[in-house]
Amino acid sequence: MFNSAVLDVVIGLIFIYLLYSLLATIIQEILASAFCFRGKILERAILRMLEDENKSDLRITSVFGLFKKSGHGALPDTTSYVFYNHPLIKFLGENKLNSKPAYINKQTFSKVLVDLLRGDKVKPGDDIKHLIQKALDEKTVSWGVAQISDETLSYLRSIWADAEGDVEQFKISLENWFEATMERASGWYKKNIQFILFFIGFTIAVVFNVDTIKIISNLEKDPKLREQLLQQADAFSKAHPNLDQQLAEQKALNAKYLLPHDLKNNQPLANTDSTSVEQSEDSLSLAQYTTLSARRDTLFRRADSLINTDLKKANNLLGLGWDQYEYKSLFNLLKSLLGWIITALALSLGAPFWFDLLNKMMKMRATGSSSGAEAKSGAGGSQSAKTRATQ
Numbered sequence: 001m002f003n004s005a006v007l008d009v010v011i012g013l014i015f016i017y018l019l020y021s022l023l024a025t026i027i028q029e030i031l032a033s034a035f036c037f038r039g040k041i042l043e044r045a046i047l048r049m050l051e052d053e054n055k056s057d058l059r060i061t062s063v064f065g066l067f068k069k070s071g072h073g074a075l076p077d078t079t080s081y082v083f084y085n086h087p088l089i090k091f092l093g094e095n096k097l098n099s100k101p102a103y104i105n106k107q108t109f110s111k112v113l114v115d116l117l118r119g120d121k122v123k124p125g126d127d128i129k130h131l132i133q134k135a136l137d138e139k140t141v142s143w144g145v146a147q148i149s150d151e152t153l154s155y156l157r158s159i160w161a162d163a164e165g166d167v168e169q170f171k172i173s174l175e176n177w178f179e180a181t182m183e184r185a186s187g188w189y190k191k192n193i194q195f196i197l198f199f200i201g202f203t204i205a206v207v208f209n210v211d212t213i214k215i216i217s218n219l220e221k222d223p224k225l226r227e228q229l230l231q232q233a234d235a236f237s238k239a240h241p242n243l244d245q246q247l248a249e250q251k252a253l254n255a256k257y258l259l260p261h262d263l264k265n266n267q268p269l270a271n272t273d274s275t276s277v278e279q280s281e282d283s284l285s286l287a288q289y290t291t292l293s294a295r296r297d298t299l300f301r302r303a304d305s306l307i308n309t310d311l312k313k314a315n316n317l318l319g320l321g322w323d324q325y326e327y328k329s330l331f332n333l334l335k336s337l338l339g340w341i342i343t344a345l346a347l348s349l350g351a352p353f354w355f356d357l358l359n360k361m362m363k364m365r366a367t368g369s370s371s372g373a374e375a376k377s378g379a380g381g382s383q384s385a386k387t388r389a390t391q
Contacts (some may be wrong), residue, residue, distance in 0.1 A: 008226040009219040011361045013212070015233035016318070018358055019310050020210055020343070021351035024200045025247075026303045028193060031200075037066050038102035038189065043084075045185035049177070050080040050152050062188070063195050079116065079152065082144040086112045106175035113174055114167065116141040117156075129165050136160060194348050201347030202340060208315065209322050211339030212346070218318055228317055230365075236310060237362060247352050 032038065083089060084100065089112055092101035118131040119142030135142050136157050148156070159177070163169035204210065219226050240246070315321055326332075346354075 005220070005223070005226065007361065007365055008230055009216060011233060011358065011365060012219050012226055012229040013215060014354055014358045014361060015229065015236070016210070016215060016314055017343075017346045017349075018351060018354035019236075019306070019314060020201070020204055020208070021347050021349070021354050023303060023306055023311065024197055024204055024347045025351050026306070027200050027204075028197055030303075031196070032193075035067050036100070036102060037192070039100040040066050040068075041185055041189045041192070042102060042104065043100045044188065045181050046083060047080050049181055050083060051078055051149055063192050066192060066196075077146050079141055079146045079148055082116055082141055082146045083112060085144070086115060088112055088115075106178045107171075109178040110171040110174040114171060116143040116146075119143050128167055132160065132167070132170070133165070194350075197350065198344050198348040202344035204347065205340035205343040208311075209320055209336075210343045211320075211336050212342040213335060213339035215318055215320075215339075225317060229314065232310075232313060232317070233358065234362065237359060243355050244352055247355070 088108060089101065089104065092104070114128075114132070117135040118126075118128050119135075121142075122128065122131065131142060135148075136153065139148050139153055140146065141148060155177070159173035160170055163173055219229070
């Protein structure tokens with residue numbers, strides 16, 4: 001049962017999905033770095049916290065917003081505008097095109113927000129507690145000119161009261177608030193990325209003519225083709241035994257490579273005064289540009305290698321591409337369209353999903369083959385025994 005033609009077709013299809021999912025993931029990461037997706041999602045989270053609003057209610061609007069130039073999400077007299085113009089936040093931006101940072105740690109968030117409340121004129125020995133209370137009472141930040149929105153003000157007053165005026169405890173509450181919001185922002189990012197992966201997958205399906213219906217038909221009709229594709233899938237699995245770990249590591253790297261780091265100790269820059277910020281901004285920008293350029297070059301090389309090795313072999317076996325496509329009728333075209341859409345939906349699930357499923361199916365097939373061989377051997381033994389008994 002496990003070594004059936006149906007299982008071989010399923011494994012072959014999963015393998016094709018895995019290869020093209022890897023390509024889709026690479027393209028998605030190139031887009032994410034080029035358009036600073038993470039910085040824009042972070043900006044939305046900050047706006048949600050400080051301006052009581054979510055500017056991207058519709059998923060399609062949210063996705064298209066990721067491709068727009070990064071800019072201030074609010075008017076100059078708002079808290080979020082002042083927040084992003086604080087020196088500690090401002091210099092963290094990637095470049096002038098995408099001016100918002102892709103990452104802010106919780107300590108930086110709490111420090112900046114306390115700075116906004118106590119003001120930029122504070123001196124050693126000043127009563128910070130009094131300054132914060134004054135800002136909350138007057139509903140305005142003291143760093144720059146900005147009104148604190150009603151919902152944000154209510155929450156800040158609530159955690160300030162819970163902290164009983166203890167500035168350090170107030171910072172901890174701000175950090176907890178920030179972490180909770182970042183967890184939700186991570187979910188927003190994943191939903192947007194899956195949506196983008198669908199469109200990338202559809203584009204790949206059309207460009208390479210990866211028609212799921214055609215692939216299934218070809219595999220069903222040709223046992224030799226199934227065997228060749230299974231051999232390639234097995235070789236790929238053996239050549240990449242830790243692909244799931246590599247994908248996880250790359251995902252973690254992709255989440256970090258936009259971060260500005262101290263060039264000496266590779267630690268995130270935080271709690272830095274405006275003077276040191278100005279002195280390090282030029283060298284930091286150059287370091288970021290170099291890091292981003294190297295990362296993007298690596299992604300392009302990976303895409304080129306994948307297309308010209310594993311994908312090329314699989315395409316040649318299955319006859320994918322446009323060279324052998326024959327337009328016969330509108331029905332034929334609509335059938336191809338359906339096949340492309342199915343492929344796009346499959347690719348949106350991501351490479352880790354298909355790699356895990358491929359390994360499970362290959363193990364199932366191997367188990368079935370072993371059981372079948374044992375059963376055949378047992379049957380042969382029984383037949384031999386019967387023959388001897390007859391004699």
